[in-house]
Amino acid sequence: METIxxxxxxxxVYNKKVHAVKNVSFEIYKGNVYGILGPNGSGKSTTLxxxxxxxxxxxxxxxxxxxxxxxxxxxxxxxxxxxxxxFYPYMTAEExxxxxxxxxxIPLTKVYEKLELVGLLDRKDSKFRTFSLGMKQRLAIASxxxxxxxxxxxxxxxxxxxxxxxxxxxxxxxxxxxxxxxILLASHLLDEVEKVCSHVVVxxxxxMLYQGSVDGMLSTEGFFELKSENLNLLKEKxxxxxxxxxxxxxxxxxxxxxxxxxxxxxxxxxxxxNGIILQHLVKRKNSLEEQFLELTKNK
Ligand code: ADP
Ligand code: MG
Numbered sequence: 001m002e003t004i005x006x007x008x009x010x011x012x013v014y015n016k017k018v019h020a021v022k023n024v025s026f027e028i029y030k031g032n033v034y035g036i037l038g039p040n041g042s043g044k045s046t047t048l049x050x051x052x053x054x055x056x057x058x059x060x061x062x063x064x065x066x067x068x069x070x071x072x073x074x075x076x077x078x079x080x081x082x083x084x085x086x087f088y089p090y091m092t093a094e095e096x097x098x099x100x101x102x103x104x105x106i107p108l109t110k111v112y113e114k115l116e117l118v119g120l121l122d123r124k125d126s127k128f129r130t131f132s133l134g135m136k137q138r139l140a141i142a143s144x145x146x147x148x149x150x151x152x153x154x155x156x157x158x159x160x161x162x163x164x165x166x167x168x169x170x171x172x173x174x175x176x177x178x179x180x181x182x183i184l185l186a187s188h189l190l191d192e193v194e195k196v197c198s199h200v201v202v203x204x205x206x207x208m209l210y211q212g213s214v215d216g217m218l219s220t221e222g223f224f225e226l227k228s229e230n231l232n233l234l235k236e237k238x239x240x241x242x243x244x245x246x247x248x249x250x251x252x253x254x255x256x257x258x259x260x261x262x263x264x265x266x267x268x269x270x271x272x273x274n275g276i277i278l279q280h281l282v283k284r285k286n287s288l289e290e291q292f293l294e295l296t297k298n299k
Pocket of ligand 1: 014015018019020038039040041042043044045046047
């Protein structure tokens with residue numbers, strides 16, 4: 001696996017008092033979509049700022065592309081949007097992007113390719129100031145992609161957008177990822193990370209609580225919801241099953257958490273053999289939100 005970015009024991013203290021990032025380490029490999037997930041103030045933007053060389057680290061290391069390039073040259077292969085998109089308001093989308101191409105010595109044909117990708121080709125002649133926030137954000141993404149970067153970095157890409165705008169940006173991120181561009185995004189939205197990312201780094205108060213695949217974070221064994229006429233007998237038989245961790249009664253149903261995998265059909269068969277006929281059987285997994293709350297409960 002090709003390494004794009006390695007972060008080791010990164011630490012940031014602002015003004016000798018705000019400990020914004022605490023000993024954070026993780027790696028980013030080519031082709032994945034990474035989310036840095038955490039509530040406001042957890043150190044997401046600071047972490048992005050450090051690796052983009054706009055915030056000074058206090059200690060620790062980071063290395064782009066295995067350290068084969070100086071940071072300055074490495075950052076030429078990184079596309080990033082860490083602030084509100086800013087273009088010339090009275091210039092058109094096309095003119096704004098052409099200007100970026102001239103500054104960065106990129107062929108002008110890229111302008112049309114990227115406008116098409118973000119769905120703004122038919123609006124190329126509209127002035128930037130007439131764009132909705134979602135269109136401005138998509139233009140910023142087009143701009144960051146003009147030089148075909150290895151990785152695209154986005155800080156809270158859907159902040160302030162309406163539901164349709166949010167949907168467009170999320171779909172766009174998935175399209176860009178499917179074309180092979182690695183993505184690193186910071187977000188405080190659990191459902192955003194769950195929907196868009198393959199991997200997640202969870203931060204809270206600057207501390208890393210989890211890193212790994214989103215599926216991994218979701219793959220606890222899950223739980224069953226069960227109903228039967230004789231709840232006491234049901235409870236008794238469940239207590240005797242090796243896969244059962246605990247049983248909670250919620251009104252007329254039992255919520256059964258597992259300590260090892262158990263398929264619905266096997267549980268159903270076990271209960272039937274023990275004289276229990278279920279009226280209701282559903283197997284569920286915790287959502288990322290529930291996992292996140294679990295993770296941050298005692299911190
Ligand atoms: P997030 O992006 O997760 O919301 P930030 O990285 O912006 O978090 O902030 C982390 C912590 O660092 C917060 O307590 C914030 O107030 C503080 N912080 C961020 N930028 C500065 C700064 N320039 N000077 C002082 N403190 C800062
Ligand atoms: Mg932030």
